[in-house]
Amino acid sequence: MDILEQGLAKGLIKFDDDRKNVLYIHQNKRYRYTDPEEHVRVKTYLELILNYGYHPARIVLEAIVPLRTPSNLADIVVYNDDSRKDPYIVVECKQEEITDAEFIQAIEQGFGNTNSLRAKFLWVTSGIKSAYFNVSDFKPMEREANKIADIPVFGSSELLVAKYIKGGKDGFELEKVSEQDLTRIFRQAHDALWAGGKRNPSEAFDELDKVIFCKLWDERTLRKNGEPYNFQVFTGEATDKLLQRIKSIYNKGKAKDPEVFRDDIRLNAKELETVVGYLAKVNLTATDLDSKGKAFETFMGSFFRGEFGQYFTPRNIVKFIVESLPITNESVVLDTSCGSGGFLLYALDKVRNIADQKAEEGYFSKDSKEHWNFWHDFAEKRLYGVEISESIARTAKMNMIIHDDGHTNVVAFDGLEGIDKLSETTKNPGFKKNRFDFIITNPPFGSTIKYSEHRYIEDFELGCKSIDWIEAKLKNVDLNSPRDNQSSEILFIERCHQYLHDGGILAIVIPDGILTNSSMQYVRDWIEEKYRIIAVVSMPQTAFTANGAGVKSSVLFLYKLSEKDTATIRAIKKSLQDKTFDKPEYGAAITALEQEKQTILKRGDVTKQEMEEAFVSHIEALRAQGNHTKDIERQLTKGHKEKVKEYEKSESFQSWKKETTEEFNERISNIKENLSDEYTGLVKDKLNNYPIFMAIAEDIGYDATGRETGNNELVPIAKELYKFIQAIINGTDSFFA
Known part of the structure; x- marks a missing residue:
């Protein structure tokens, strides 16, 4: 109470x-x-x-x-x-x-x-x-x-050596704190280290991360009831002694997890004592996931808006995605753009909840080694994250530590670089192609990856130039050269495909343009060939507004097909393309119209034709009169061509050319549209004969300012989508089963 x-x-x-x-x-x-x-x-x-x-x-x-x-x-x-x-x-x-x-x-x-x-x-x-x-x-x-360490309790003449004691006997146990209080603690501790500009905010944050790491390590150190926690000020202790003790905690943790922090604590004794004063009473381990996560992100967002804030996916969307998927302790899970680790945290929490449920069902006790192994083995061996920014990756690791481990397989690396290169560079063999059961991610939107800066674009199918299949047929070409640039979110769709094993599931937040823009048809075609589309869940326009982004987005759920299935789909599509294009009312008609257009444009309008006829008549008259020589004809021809060229620049000719071109192009376009529609219909009949879960969420629990609305339509959607995905996995994927 x-x-x-x-x-x-x-x-x-x-x-x-x-x-x-x-x-x-x-x-x-x-x-x-x-x-x-x-x-x-x-x-x-x-x-x-x-x-x-x-x-x-x-x-x-x-x-x-x-x-x-x-x-x-x-x-x-x-x-x-x-x-x-x-x-x-x-x-x-x-x-x-x-x-x-x-x-x-x-x-x-x-x-x-x-x-x-x-x-x-x-x-x-x-x-x-x-x-x-x-x-x-x-x-x-x-x-x-x-x-x-503390004032004496009533009736005691002795001062406590330490205030915070395991179990609370002869002192006080650590406290669970509210989200608001934890946010204030983080912020004020950071402010004390920032000291109005003594350090830049990022450096202050790094040092605070290290001290939080020590705090958590101390909480999890095995001790008997009645033993004091080390992360606190002791009665009569000099500040340099506290510094030595905290550094000792840090070095022990660092030796076990060297990837978390590579640098030593850089705080002086007084600065460290100040931060310890803020954190000493808090039981970070016992504070619930939502409170810790929101406090951590609120604190970070308030200081690093624009630098760190963009890495946060709203927790209601994260919860929705994780709750929709049948992730278990045996699943291998990856976030290819993990930011501060939100998706990984909720995946870990889901498995911990499963462990709690198993305990309630009598498989083991909640405080047993079996319960701990159930979720911790998942965290240590099956939960992976990639983040391009080293400081953000470190933040993700810290976030994972705050929420009870799982940080070991979070690495700082460009997620679009080669997978083999990532594994070799980070010395983590867990990052492999065709390995992961689930990928849950919100890749950066709108980042332009340039071929001049990142040659790896040419390693992606979606990084190479594409051409509409009808144009490819007409021109008999098949372009495969790298694009000058490509959007990062498109490349991540393909990178996730490479990480998933056959039957693995991708849940990815994408801008709606990928689903709707005509220029993105080649991306949709690629997805159709590589994945079975499970679901499209539309988010409201304001879903990311509070986090500083206004792009309309959806969550796309995809099931990876085998190479054999992809080859079959492509062969069927190729056959259908040939079949429809070869109809005389399509391919031949387009070719004939293109040739007719070129002939008419070359011949020109009435005026140009009259100029040509007059020139030919003039040459023939000279020949008839015997006044014709090759030099004269050459000079006349040159003059005629210059007059024609000058006329072709006239407003009259340009207007005719434009109208003529548009008329033919419209006729050609109509035929192409009919061809494309007939082909699309055949593809739907032949390939898209499976149900797709579609939903529109208009209220996802908060408004454009981040204020709670009291309603979250994603909760019931997640329950139904979970059943649908289970049906796909079980082979009974029908709404009517």
């Missing part, structure tokens, strides 16, 4: 109906709850009573501080006696969004109040971060040696 709910249930506080004010019942004092600092003070007050055991009668709010300015008040003072004459603990409360510099100022203010009241201990807190000091036993200006 939330500490506010506990306080309300025990009659310690009470809110107004509009929650604008809070009443501290034992103190009979009412304060504005709309004040950000009051949010922190009310929780701290309840902690003192419910967690530390102090009686409300010994707690004073806004206690007057002697020897200070008349208006100076201490936020909370805890007394050692019922008469409240012996101040024991002074608490300085600040709002959650306080900066690190402001927090240091709050410590100074707290020391002033504590010394003036002659209290023994000081607790400075923003709710997000806390610092504790033994004030009375040290010199007034001491700020290091007098740090303590």
Whole structure:
């Protein structure tokens, strides 16, 4: 139960109906709850009573501080006696969004109040971060040696060496925190390292990643109940000792997973202590997937908008894709453009949920080695990701660590480079052609891959120039030279095909242009030959707006066909092309019209014909009169050609040529259209004799601003699509089965 709910249930506080004010019942004092600092003070007050055991009668709010300015008040003072004459603990409360510099100022203010009241201990807190000091036993200006792990609980004369203890005995267990609080913690820790420009945001993020890694590694270190966690400030410990301890944790983890971080921690002792202060209380392992994922991405997006934000696929779309697919712990799964790892995380979470379900069904206990192996073997050996940006790949690894491992097979590499080259360069033999059961991905849209910069374009069928089959027939050509450039999302469709084994399934987010633009017909033809189309699910226009993109998109589900099936399809299509083209009303008619068009254009309009006739008559007259010589004819012919050429530039001739060309082209185009329609119909009758799952999602749980709508049509669509995909796998793929 939330500490506010506990306080309300025990009659310690009470809110107004509009929650604008809070009443501290034992103190009979009412304060504005709309004040950000009051949010922190009310929780701290309840902690003192419910967690530390102090009686409300010994707690004073806004206690007057002697020897200070008349208006100076201490936020909370805890007394050692019922008469409240012996101040024991002074608490300085600040709002959650306080900066690190402001927090240091709050410590100074707290020391002033504590010394003036002659209290023994000081607790400075923003709710997000806390610092504790033994004030009375040290010199007034001491700020290091007098740090303590926590204030004492009621009735104890001994200070805790460490606050956070495994199991919580003689201390406190780590806390699960909300998504909002975790976002604030990440952001404020990052701000402290960024320090207004001391580091650039990316460098600060890298260092924070390393410390989070240490935090998680420490949480997962095997320890008995009653043993303290190492990731925290100990009473009386110098900051350099904390630095040494955290670096030791980091080096152990780094030795096991050298690919996660190659560099050492670059923080000094004070900087590290600051970040530890933000993270120490949090139980990252126990915080649920959605909270961790959204907090991580919200934090990242707020600092790296434009650089990192583009790598996020909205979680509702990620969930939809993963829930639609029959992924199990035995599946081999890949994201060829994994960004921050969202698809991989949800695939891992799906397998963990299966493990939980198996535990409920009695196959093993939830805390058993079998349960752990069930999902962890999948994470370690069957979950793969490729990301072109090294910093983003590292972020994906970090994201995977935060969500309980699975980072080992995330590599930094250009996903469009050769697969063999990727495997060799990254020293990861798991990246192989024809290996993967499922590929779940949202490739970058609109990136132009130029042949002059990336010669690998020529290794893709879709990277080579294509020509309409009718034109190929008419011109008797078959182009196979590389394109000057190609869109990245088109190349990724082919790259995914290479990774999948026969019968493997691709779920890919694509711009709708691939499905609708006439210029993309060659891509659709290629897909039709290489895949069985399972489903097309249309996303709303606003699906990616909140993430900074406005491209209308759909999710395409494809089932990889065997080479034999592809060869059969291509042979059938070739046969149908020959059959339709060879009909006299098509191929021969087009050829005849093309020849007629060229003949008429060469002959020219009436004026040009008259010029030609006049010239011929003039030459013949010269011959008849005996005035003809070769030189004269040559000069006359030259002059005639110049006049004709000049006339052909005239508006009159150009208008005739344009009209004539358009007339013939329209007639030819009509025949080609009829030919294409008849061919397409034959293909549909012959090849596309299977059902395709089609759906349009208009509300996917959030609007263009990212605000939740309370409705998500992708949830029921995913349930039905899952059944449909299972039917395809089982060979009963019909809506009417």
